[in-house]
Amino acid sequence: MDGAVISQPVMNNEARLVVEGLGVHFADRSALEGISVSFGAGESVSLLGPNGAGKSTLLKVIAGVLPATHGSVRLAGRPIDGTNPAVVYVPQRSSVDWTFPVSVLDVVLMARAQRRSRFGPFRGEDRERALAALDQVGMRPFAPVQIGQLSGGQQQRVFLARALLQDGDVYLLDEPFTGVDVPTQELVVSLFDQLRRTGRTIIYATHDLAQAAKSSDRIFLLNRRLIASGPPSETMTAANLRAAFGGQAIVPLDGGMFGMGEAP
Amino acid sequence: MTDWIVDPLRHTFMQHAFIAILLVGIICGVTGTFVTLRGLAFMGDALSHAIFPGVVIAYVLGGNFLIGALVAAVVVSLGIGLISQSSRLTNDTAIGVLFAGGFALGIALISSQRSYVKDLSTFLLGSILGVSREDLFLTGAIGAVVLGVIAYFRRELTIVAFDRTFAQATGINLWAFDQLFLILLSLAIVISLQTVGNILVLAMLVTPAATARLLTDRLQVMMILSATIGAVSGVVGLYLSYHLSIASGASVVLVATGVFALVFLFAPKTGIVTVAIARRLHFPHPERDIFPTEDPVAVAKADSSRVADGAASKQQDQPLHTG
Numbered sequence: 001m002d003g004a005v006i007s008q009p010v011m012n013n014e015a016r017l018v019v020e021g022l023g024v025h026f027a028d029r030s031a032l033e034g035i036s037v038s039f040g041a042g043e044s045v046s047l048l049g050p051n052g053a054g055k056s057t058l059l060k061v062i063a064g065v066l067p068a069t070h071g072s073v074r075l076a077g078r079p080i081d082g083t084n085p086a087v088v089y090v091p092q093r094s095s096v097d098w099t100f101p102v103s104v105l106d107v108v109l110m111a112r113a114q115r116r117s118r119f120g121p122f123r124g125e126d127r128e129r130a131l132a133a134l135d136q137v138g139m140r141p142f143a144p145v146q147i148g149q150l151s152g153g154q155q156q157r158v159f160l161a162r163a164l165l166q167d168g169d170v171y172l173l174d175e176p177f178t179g180v181d182v183p184t185q186e187l188v189v190s191l192f193d194q195l196r197r198t199g200r201t202i203i204y205a206t207h208d209l210a211q212a213a214k215s216s217d218r219i220f221l222l223n224r225r226l227i228a229s230g231p232p233s234e235t236m237t238a239a240n241l242r243a244a245f246g247g248q249a250i251v252p253l254d255g256g257m258f259g260m261g262e263a264p
Numbered sequence: 265m266t267d268w269i270v271d272p273l274r275h276t277f278m279q280h281a282f283i284a285i286l287l288v289g290i291i292c293g294v295t296g297t298f299v300t301l302r303g304l305a306f307m308g309d310a311l312s313h314a315i316f317p318g319v320v321i322a323y324v325l326g327g328n329f330l331i332g333a334l335v336a337a338v339v340v341s342l343g344i345g346l347i348s349q350s351s352r353l354t355n356d357t358a359i360g361v362l363f364a365g366g367f368a369l370g371i372a373l374i375s376s377q378r379s380y381v382k383d384l385s386t387f388l389l390g391s392i393l394g395v396s397r398e399d400l401f402l403t404g405a406i407g408a409v410v411l412g413v414i415a416y417f418r419r420e421l422t423i424v425a426f427d428r429t430f431a432q433a434t435g436i437n438l439w440a441f442d443q444l445f446l447i448l449l450s451l452a453i454v455i456s457l458q459t460v461g462n463i464l465v466l467a468m469l470v471t472p473a474a475t476a477r478l479l480t481d482r483l484q485v486m487m488i489l490s491a492t493i494g495a496v497s498g499v500v501g502l503y504l505s506y507h508l509s510i511a512s513g514a515s516v517v518l519v520a521t522g523v524f525a526l527v528f529l530f531a532p533k534t535g536i537v538t539v540a541i542a543r544r545l546h547f548p549h550p551e552r553d554i555f556p557t558e559d560p561v562a563v564a565k566a567d568s569s570r571v572a573d574g575a576a577s578k579q580q581d582q583p584l585h586t587g
Contacts, residue, residue, distance in 0.1 A: 027351045065432045089433035100426045113419040146481035
């Protein structure tokens with residue numbers, strides 16, 4: 001698997017994406033408060049927190065789908081206001097109607113819909129690139145299949161293929177590991193590595209501590225506010241996890257997996 | 265048999281009626297594809313009722329009924345958007361409030377007219393035998409606009425219907441495309457008013473598209489099938505209406521419903537009778553009937569994954585007005 005779909009790397013050492021003083025308020029509550037973080041090129045960051053911590057909200061603000069109440073998001077030094085083709089957003093699987101009468105290939109080609117002439121069908125080049133993206137996620141044989149026939153893991157792969165075809169600099173993924181089988185989880189991890197190597201920034205939401213520790217360079221512990229950020233070994237202390245997850249901190253502290261905070 | 269087919273065509277008004285119902289069947293069939301896929305049947309019903317006062321006002325003032333209907337449709341769809349911004353009311357509540365209110369306004373206005381009963385029944389049930397040449401041109405022109413706009417924006421409309429968050433993230437203006445679709449839907453409804461009437465127009469939007477969905481897993485094929493089923497139901501319905509002396513709108517809708525029932529029962533892959541027969545042919549064991557038809561392990565698995573999905577969707581952070 002070489003990066004057939006992904007174009008050449010864009011490397012630099014400065015922070016590519018800077019979030020400053022971000023707050024998001026809904027009609028009756030505040031979802032995020034005072035978030036200031038930055039993301040570099042070639043970095044994989046997981047947003048970790050309990051349900052309702054604002055992980056999806058943060059992703060949606062960066063994607064330009066939700067307006068921030070205050071604060072700013074800057075991409076390569078420029079404020080982003082609304083959507084930007086360099087920012088690729090992969091929604092939660094559950095946000096989509098999987099009985100919709102489209103094929104796997106149709107869904108992947110949605111990545112090119114905005115760039116194509118309104119008249120006439122997609123060109124052969126688009127199809128080839130879409131098929132190559134499907135190849136990268138091991139779904140090429142499923143190209144003509146209606147999406148309702150797919151398993152959860154396969155659905156996630158189709159979303160990933162569409163995201164690959166969008167070919168952005170920043171990839172935002174909402175719960176890419178939720179409800180998918182182990183081979184798909186491994187595939188997602190290897191895709192992240194590939195994207196990282198070509199200088200892409202990956203930001204994904206999860207509430208799986210083990211997965212976050214395994215497949216990210218940095219972890220942002222989030223619960224409406226930023227609780228901690230840094231490499232997994234430094235962030236996942238008992239105190240931090242308790243602060244983020246509160247009463248839910250019972251979750252997976254078993255097996256001493258993240259016990260490093262207790263007695264270093 | 266030849267007489268049965270040719271006889272109605274001797275009358276000019278029937279020729280007009282056939283052309284009108286063909287156009288309506290095709291246009292509603294294509295537009296209805298998006299209505300059924302987006303679950304907007306209630307919205308379609310609401311629009312057709314809410315358009316009513318606009319048509320009546322135009323009629324009372326002696327203006328063009330089309331303009332009246334369009335103004336009403338835009339006002340109502342904006343109103344629905346506005347009301348559903350309230351965090352305490354859902355979208356279909358907003359639709360319910362406006363559609364009943366609009367319909368009442370229409371009835372109030374028309375009841376002040378002298379020929380109240382006749383006018384009302386014309387609006388509600390259509391009067392396909394009174395379609396003039398000018399009406400046909402107007403229907404054709406509006407239909408061409410509707411189909412043209414759908415073809416032009418087919419990719420955006422599909423993405424908006426399938427994956428709204430992705431649509432937004434790729435820079436598609438959801439609000440604009442929702443309004444555009446509501447206007448297209450209003451146009452399709454308006455040109456159907458004369459042929460099938462206000463009450464039954466929903467059937468032309470929903471039934472052929474639902475039938476087509478049972479027959480295919482491809483969007484484009486679904487549109488073509490839906491338009492074909494709409495048009496054929498229209499023509500057959502008109503013949504039955506002519507020969508059996510029943511109301512044309514009702515006759516057309518009954519044929520479409522009959523086609524739906526047939527497909528629902530006997531479609532090659534999805535019909536419930538077809539599937540049952542195929543299962544029997546596949547497993548010709550007399551004992552099999554005492555076993556549950558579904559694999560209990562698979563059912564349990566599906567259930568647990570559904571629970572997981574539910575948990576995942578619960579923690580979506582959506583501002584209330586986009587939900």
